[in-house]
Amino acid sequence: MPCEVQRVMFVPVPIGHVHSPYNDTTSIPKGLGARHDAEGALEIIPEFELGLTDIEGFSHLFVLWVFDRSRDFDLIGTPPCDNRPHGVFATRSPRRPNPIGLTVVELLRREGRLLHVRGVDMLDGTPILDIKPYLSGIPTDSLRRGWLTEAEAAQQMTP
Amino acid sequence: MPCEVQRVMFVPVPIGHVHSPYNDTTSIPKGLGARHDAEGALEIIPEFELGLTDIEGFSHLFVLWVFDRSRDFDLIGTPPCDNRPHGVFATRSPRRPNPIGLTVVELLRREGRLLHVRGVDMLDGTPILDIKPYLSGIPTDSLRRGWLTEAEAAQQMTP
Secondary structure, three states: OOOOHHHOOOOOOOOEEEEOOOOOHHHOOOOOOOOOOOEEEEEEOHHHHHHHOOHHHEOEEEEEEEOOOOOOOOOEEOOOOOOOOEEHHHOOOOOOOOOEEEEEEEEEEEEOOEEEEEOOOOOOOOEEEEEEEOOOOOOHHHOOEOHHHHHHHHHHHOO | OOOOHHHOOOOOOOOEEEEOOOOOHHHOOOOOOOOOOOEEEEEEOHHHHHHHOOHHHEOEEEEEEEOOOOOOOOOEEOOOOOOOOEEHHHOOOOOOOOOEEEEEEEEEEEEOOEEEEEOOOOOOOOEEEEEEEOOOOOOHHHOOEOHHHHHHHHHHHOO
16 A cells, blocks of 8 residues: 555644653653652644643643654553553553553643643653643542552552 | 655554534533533444453543544634633644544443443544543642633623
């Protein structure tokens, strides 16, 4: 097939890139209890800067980005925080049919087309696809967290 | 240019489609106080069904999907719930540089490769890009909701 454009639903374009302290995946905190409080920045490319208008008013943002150093996908995989395999759609594995990552970050301040944020878990240079305001959460008491709850319980029993 | 593949970061593929009661955008509740408790289903295509393994344990899911009936984008636009324009990245407008939508749904039950869910706000037939477990929320008291809070206050003052 000379060109895959026919099956393309849209052509993803980077709206910017992530500045992160992480240069390789092994340095990103993973697994149970991993805290993502690393500070970084979202640098939006000049042609999209106008789209940031009024973003300063939001404390938290959804960032959609590309696992650009991930190739191919696995429908079943064992995450770092469990010893049992799970379906890719029940995990945050980078090896997904569409290699899109999703992170909630706290917006610390805006400096032109740089958004200084806390909570980055992406590699430095990661392409950003979209930013959306984070508007609300699901109350904790109505949230079930699947296999993760069991994995946490198992880990707590291990000294 | 015969083929746009060179600037493609990845080629989006649908992993399934949304079954929704909404057939046109005007029927989707929008604006302030809009409740999204419509029930629908996420139908995953057979080749990806294995990726749903263990998803039953999660009460809420992130669904990433394509605004497939939206063309082009606006960096600034006036959302239905305000009379002031805002940057696209501070809104949920369908007219985005990458036309990706994000919805949190409640998983009611799984039936093979059908996920019955509550909270759909997509059109019937919308292509799904990804499903991820929803793991936690930002505590309400540390959340700021930008221009939306002001728009809500203005609306409450209008009889």
